[in-house]
Amino acid sequence: MIARLTDGLSGRALALLALLFAAALVAPLFAGDYLLTVLILIFYFAYTGQAWNIMMGFCGQLSLGHALYVGLGAYTAAGLFVHYGIGPWLGLLVAAPLAGLAGAFVGYLAFRFRVGGVYFAILTIAVAEFARVGFDHLAWVNGSSGLFLPVKRYSGNDLWLLRGQPVMFYYILLAATVAALIGCRALLTSRIGYFWLAIREDEEAARAAGIDTFRYKMLAVVISAAMTSFAGVIYAFYYNNLFPEQVFHISRSIEIILGPFVGGVGTLFGPILGAAVLTGLAETLTSTLAAIGVDIPGAKQVFYGVCLLAVIVGAPEGIWPWLAQRLGLKGRGS
């Protein structure tokens, strides 16, 4: 297993990964409060980007509605906690299958009836929007007036109930990102991964070669959705307030896909790099503007748009393939 994971990776790549990981482990010791929240955001987007990448990057199915799975995860765990006092990890056991089921619903609708390309992308947006409006009217989660988790000043960190300080969320998201990276690498080097790549490259040919394309596309959606719901659980317990208008909004879905696109769709390290670069630059921009006393709502989003445009025009493969070559790390699936 470990041999398969590291197979094809140069010693140099492994050393760099280890170095990065070590740096991430000690970062909270040196980071101030603000920097820590930025790092949390980076790992949040790295993780969700990695989950989204399974669908688009590996299997070639463009989802523009991943906010649906974030929202389902967030609302399920938060609802169970607020109403029944059920902790987030047990909540996740409900949330992940639920998100997987929602993914299966979207996938079934689309793949059964050969709904592909643009139709599929629109369907994913539409289902997420449907959920947004639906949750706006769902009394169990207080509808549009929002669901709030009880908060008080915490001295310690309760890992079981996820009640504590930002640094706890930082380590959870770091662990999740590393686990997602390893998991995706394992998937990509497995039989399933090769089938996905075959479907991505040429679905007709994959089917002709005997791959049950429906089944493997479904698998990609369900895994991706269930993974994404975990980010939702963390979102709920980190921010402590949920509004359908925010959680399910289409711009949340777009934010999730920005990192992988900038970093490199279909690469394993792209989503992480993309999240770090985009979030890092955007936060630098915001804090610089704040430092000179300018507060422009929307400036960050314009910046995201311009970055995306620049990447699409200048480096459509994303920046990671380019960087990997510069670093001498060229190799499949790195």
Place this chain on the structure above:
Amino acid sequence: MPLSLYLNVAVVGILTGLVYGLMALGLSVIFGVVRVVNFAHGEMMTIAMYIAVTLFAAFHLDPLLMLVPIAAVMFAFGYLLQKGLINRFVTRPEHTQFLLLIAIAIIIVNVLLIVFGPDAKTVQVAYAFDSFQIGPLIVDATKAYAGLASIVVASGLFAFFRFTTIGTAIRACADNYTGALVVGLDVKHLYALTFGIGAACVGAAGVMLLLIVDVTPSLGPSYTLLAFVIVITGGLGSMPGALVGGVLIGLTEAMAGLLFTPSAKSMFSFAILVLVLLLRPQGIMGKRAA
């Protein structure tokens, strides 16, 4: 509830639906010819709406009078966008094109937010509260004008594609890209014209819609989605389909608003979308894909 109430709401739904149809027509024309999915469609509409709001605030110009000039400005915007940027992407993979237009959409929404702020803007025309009484029906003047103007613009567009040389040439590009190149058509120019026409359509629709709804920068994405729901319902690439889909969705929204709650009306449009994708993926008026 009395029958006349249902009738009134139905008429309002149909008139609003005609404006929706015109908006979706722009999307359908662009997709039918250029084969690029305009993810910035609703955002382009909000640009036109803000131009109308600004002109009204500064010079008290009636939006309906400014319909043609604003559509012309939007035509130029669409033409330049296609010529300068999107033309380079027509042979690229589908998702790259989506992303390109999503990037443009994000920029439009947030530039509008920076310039005009997040508050809803509207125009107070003199006839805002006028209405016509036709038998048991009471129809708001604004909605009647908007619906009628949509029919006029859409008819003009149908005539353009049917009877003019340029319209025929554009249809030729849509039917057979290689063939159009072979007979010496300037496809890039025609693509730019088409995108301009699509932008002008949605611009005109936006100006009319301003009589019915207030504009905020965040209106864009929801109307992009609405336009998609309409064209997929009617048949992506079909011009009559866009109008039929628009009326159907407008009617559904109005009825859902009456029978349930107005804030949940979009759920019903999505339900229609899902039904169409299940039962007739090519749309009501669409041709079955080969």
